[in-house]
Amino acid sequence: MKVEVQKNVMQANNELAAVLRDKWEKSGTTVLNIISSPGSGKTTLLERTLERLQGKVKAGILVGDIQTENDAMRLSKYGFPVKQIITSGTCHLEAHMIEKHLPDVDADGLDLLIIENVGNLVCPSSYDLGEDLKVVALSVTEGEDKPLKYPGIFRRAKAAVITKVDLLPFLDFDMTAVREHVHTINPDIHLVELSSKNGEGMDAWVNWLLQKVDEKKKVNLSR
Ligand SMILES: Nc1nc2c(ncn2[C@@H]2O[C@H](COP(=O)(O)OP(=O)(O)O)[C@@H](O)[C@H]2O)c(=O)[nH]1
Numbered sequence: 001m002k003v004e005v006q007k008n009v010m011q012a013n014n015e016l017a018a019v020l021r022d023k024w025e026k027s028g029t030t031v032l033n034i035i036s037s038p039g040s041g042k043t044t045l046l047e048r049t050l051e052r053l054q055g056k057v058k059a060g061i062l063v064g065d066i067q068t069e070n071d072a073m074r075l076s077k078y079g080f081p082v083k084q085i086i087t088s089g090t091c092h093l094e095a096h097m098i099e100k101h102l103p104d105v106d107a108d109g110l111d112l113l114i115i116e117n118v119g120n121l122v123c124p125s126s127y128d129l130g131e132d133l134k135v136v137a138l139s140v141t142e143g144e145d146k147p148l149k150y151p152g153i154f155r156r157a158k159a160a161v162i163t164k165v166d167l168l169p170f171l172d173f174d175m176t177a178v179r180e181h182v183h184t185i186n187p188d189i190h191l192v193e194l195s196s197k198n199g200e201g202m203d204a205w206v207n208w209l210l211q212k213v214d215e216k217k218k219v220n221l222s223r
């Protein structure tokens, strides 16, 4: 009975995600869904990213947390529309939450919708939100074995961002091993190593993102 209910929830989620994907296909909107454990540096990365996107793209941000508007407050300083989604206990965002709150950040069509998922490496990975790009973030303080322990999200992600590389001198984190683990799980994944604190790797990250936005807009224009 429980399994049946879960199956129906997933099916309803996937159907709505397909509707959203179709809508963003037509509008040429690139949708990024960033997933990581709590504290890996998602919001800080997005803050530094939004600074660099100012004047370049029309972006909107939806940010999920179990409680508080803290992240929305942080992200709303950069001139882009931001909406906090409070899940009140649910450990991931679902497509119906995105559909409900999308009008708050998308008045007349976006180039880029950024979704910061609830901090969790497991649940958010199974819920399709209609995004183009699932991006997984892993901080160097979490240990290089985490891709092996949580392969699902690394398998589904288009990019993996290794964050907080400014801390490497103080840690035993094995960067060569993490690169190998990530590529063993997903040989096609785009790997980025960066620090939101000292800016290392940020240009490469933002250029990759802008390239994705451009590619989707071009596909849209050529129709
Ligand atoms: N040293 C260092 N700390 C960082 C970096 N990025 C984020 N942090 C810190 O990590 C903590 C969690 O960051 P936050 O962006 O809130 O993570 P989130 O929970 O994944 O959104 C905060 O104290 C940040 O200041 C970084 O690149 N280097």
Ligand SMILES: [Mg+2]
Residues within 6 Å of the ligand: 042, 043, 071, 116
């Ligand atoms: Mg956050």
